[in-house]
Amino acid sequence: MKKDKWKTYGQLFLTMLKIGAFTFGGGYAMIALLENEFIAKKEWIKKEEFLNMVAIAESTPGPIAINSATYIGYKIGGVFGSVIATLGMVLPSFTIIFIISLFFDRFLSLTYVGYAFKGIQVCVIYLIVTAGIKLLKEMEKSVWNVIIALSVFLAMILCSVFAVQFSSIFYILISGVVGLLVYGIVRLKKKGDEDS
Amino acid sequence: MIYLELFLSFLKIGAFTFGGGYAMISIIRETVLAHGWMTESELLNFIAVAESTPGPIAVNMATFVGASQGGFVGSLLATIGVVLPSFIIILIVAALISNLLKYKGVNAFLGGIRPCIVAMILATAVTLGLSTLFSFHSIGDALLPDGKGIIIFLILLAIHFGYRLISKKRVSPILMILLSAVLGIFLYA
Known part of the structure; x- marks a missing residue:
């Protein structure tokens, strides 16, 4: 029995290590891999539980990969399982990036690499623009969503143009509170309509 | 003390970035620029590296900035810092409130954040585009395409x-x- 437990921890760690080492392209690509490993292959987690996990991982702060690993680890092996799973998920990128950091400056100082990265910097802007446009298309275009998005967009651009420091954290918190207020108002109004 | 600064800065990034991926860029950008840990073009270079290597961009960024500012210990502390908030929050949610999203208030709060994140990504793209393609950082700078x-x-x-x-x-x-x-x-x- 005890031996089985350690075997499960070992499998959990190795599976997360594998997923951590092969997920390019961020959170959503990884969710497909997790689903394949933990539902289809190992049947460690039920489909319903998994979908709940994805929704929670998306809705709580932090990278989706880390959130999913911690959640699945906990469900399979308790607190120790969540430590093992999170460690497995982080270790590959930590190792790879640490090694890259040792050489990156020297690599960039090569003349042609420098030119290549001038092009790549433009590409990163393209990637961010298209990621933003994609999310904008998917966003529900309700009045309040549009108001929040437009206000935050303009406020950020203006702060940046006029070199005013205003942390993004405040935008997030304020928008969340606006979301709560809107919900409260809508509910009160509904109640008022029902009463009258 | 650089170690503590790295740890706390990335703890903050880990605690306040909803949505993953590019949603984190604006907070990461503010943090590394404010501390002078990276220039704008270094940041762009590294985003490309993070995009081409496995792993979440925030974790990659923490490891890289930590290593450049504080060697191995620095990268370890920054990475632990960025992971810790999610780890603790998810543990609490998984153990105690796995029906978190059934609460209407939570959904209303998240509903407010969603359009905010879209706007943050787009605004960051515009700011980065202006500074990289037009050398325009703030008012008073000439547009140099x-x-x-x-x-x-x-x-x-x-x-x-x-x-x-x-x-x-x-x-x-x-x-x-x-x-x-x-x-x-x-x-x-």
Whole structure:
């Protein structure tokens, strides 16, 4: 029995290590891999539980990969399982990036690499623009969503143009509170309509 | 004390970035620029590296900045810092409130954050575009367009939308990074 437990921890760690080492392209690509490993292959987690996990991982702060690993680890092996799973998920990128950091400056100082990265910097802007446009298309275009998005967009651009420091954290918190207020108002109004 | 500063800065990034991926860029950018840990172009270089290597961008960024500012210990502390908030929050949610999203208040709060994140990504893209392609940082700067950069940007957009017309899919980001590297060498050399 005890031996089985350690075997499960070992499998959990190795599976997360594998997923951590092969997920390019961020959170959503990884969710497909997790689903394949933990539902289809190992049947460690039920489909319903998994979908709940994805929704929670998306809705709580932090990278989706880390959130999913911690959640699945906990469900399979308790607190120790969540430590093992999170460690497995982080270790590959930590190792790879640490090694890259040792050489990156020297690599960039090569003349042609420098030119290549001038092009790549433009590409990163393209990637961010298209990621933003994609999310904008998917966003529900309700009045309040549009108001929040437009206000935050303009406020950020203006702060940046006029070199005013205003942390993004405040935008997030304020928008969340606006979301709560809107919900409260809508509910009160509904109640008022029902009463009258 | 650089170790503590790294740990706390990335703890904050880990605790306040909803949505993953590019949603984190604006907070990461503010943090590394404010501390002088990276310049804007170094940041862009590294985002490309993070995009081409496995792992979440925030974790990659923490490891890289930590290593550049504080060696191995620095990278370890920054990485632990960025992971810790999610770890603790998810543990609490998984153990105690796995029906978190059934609460209407939680959903209302998240509903407010969602459009905010879309706007943050787009605003960051505009700011980065202005500073990289036009050398414009804040009011008073003249607009100095970088013609070659703008050409590369337009080529990438054309390919993006052209490919979408044919196959409805996105071109792989890594392919686009490779292509822009080639274009960079051709145009700037």
